[in-house]
Amino acid sequence: MKIPLVEYFSYPFVWYLLIVGVLVSLCAALFGVVLILKRFSFIGDGLSHVAFGATAIATALSFTDNLFLVLPITVLCAVLLLKTGQHTRIKGDAAVAVVSVGALALGYLILSLNPSSSANVAGDVCDSLFGSFAILVLTPFDVWVCVILSLVVIGLFILLYHKIFAVTFDEDFARAIGVRASLYNLFLAVITAVIIVLAMNLVGSLLISALIVFPALSAMFLFRSFKKVVLCSAILSVICAVIGIFGSLMLATPIGPTIVVVDMLCFGLCFLTGKLLKK
């Protein structure tokens, strides 16, 4: 049975999905550029596993809305990971590996031990790792939370754009002229955590990094000024998300992987275009 494209718009869930998809991918793409240039993208990857572990705990404790537990835990881990990157004996990337694998194992253990979880533990886990169909039954409340958090994230990015650039391009110089760089790094870690928690419902925790990494890298193939890279990354990400969402609705494929595959295709296309333009 084939439904014409326009008809999808008569369902509210499609609207919710589009709103959430566009906003989340926009946030991820904007900060993705900064995270990659700051060599922080692995922290994003580690945090997504933390978010999975936290979701498992929230499920076990039967929270009404997982967000209220997952968000604080992820933010806390983001801050801790950032701090360990600087002075401690376990260096940044190793600390991320420790935290992410630990969270993954704990999360699965808690879910499988939890008597209140459904018989289909494997299915539940798969859902939270690769994105769930629960995204199709978003409540207006979920959508509002997502809209508000995303707008805050985007707004902060615009307000702090120039300082973020200064700190990302040259942290020592920024510090020397009086920018409180460590505050910006902290801010970046917290925002990353928020984006990951937002993106978790959409694409699942294992695939979040794709939203952060692909659009930003694609944009860097095409443009060489910071502003253009940021704008291009945002536009590409939103386009890919919309194509991915409709693709998954029409082909009845899981939403998360579909969006990521579209992102990958776009990445390949940008890579080739970049090569051609250079010649």
Next chain:
Amino acid sequence: MSQIICRDVSLGYDGQTVCEHVSFAVETGDCLCIVGDNGSGKSTLMRALLNLKSPQAGEILFGDGTRQKDIGYLPQQNDSQKDFPASVFEVVLSGCVMREDFRIFPGKKSRRSAKDALREMGLSDLGRRPFRTLSGGQQQRVLLARALCATQKILVLDEPTAGLDPQATEEMYETIRRLHRELGITIIMVTHDLSAVVRLATRVLHMSHLPTFYHNVEDYCASADFPRRKEGTNEDPAC
């Protein structure tokens, strides 16, 4: 009057002291060259002057209406900047972010001074070029323009000619000389290049475990700290 006074400063990392009893004063209009072997604490001292690191002992004071943020900085380039997508103008403008008219977006004055700094460095035509496509010497001048946006009082230069070819090195020294003599900017320069010291310095700080401060470059050239001409080299740092 002294702009910066270092009084009996000790510096080090993780409880290990690199150098002790560093004392010197930088007067307005000086060109202080900091020389010394690798590991003698040149860079550490520079980081302390920039407030990127606090001294283990002693104090660094500012005078003559100088504040910490009046010190501009030309760092050595790091690897991550080699593939950073940024236009020349974006880089220079980032020197303005702490100016008063730069709240959320750059004000007219900030944009103006970024353009002025580019012109000062002879880079007016390159504003829209990607930073990473420039030559080493051009990149250094872009970073110098950025430092000029932050301050017109004191510039701290960390081996400004490292990695440059002879011609670019020459141009860089000429630029520094002009900033010092014509714009009256106080220069603090970490360098290995003795010919630069002889040409540009008004005062010299020789770093070692117990650093020595020379009030003028002639004293330094006559001292035991000044490396003598070695057999087989043509370089004669004539004083």
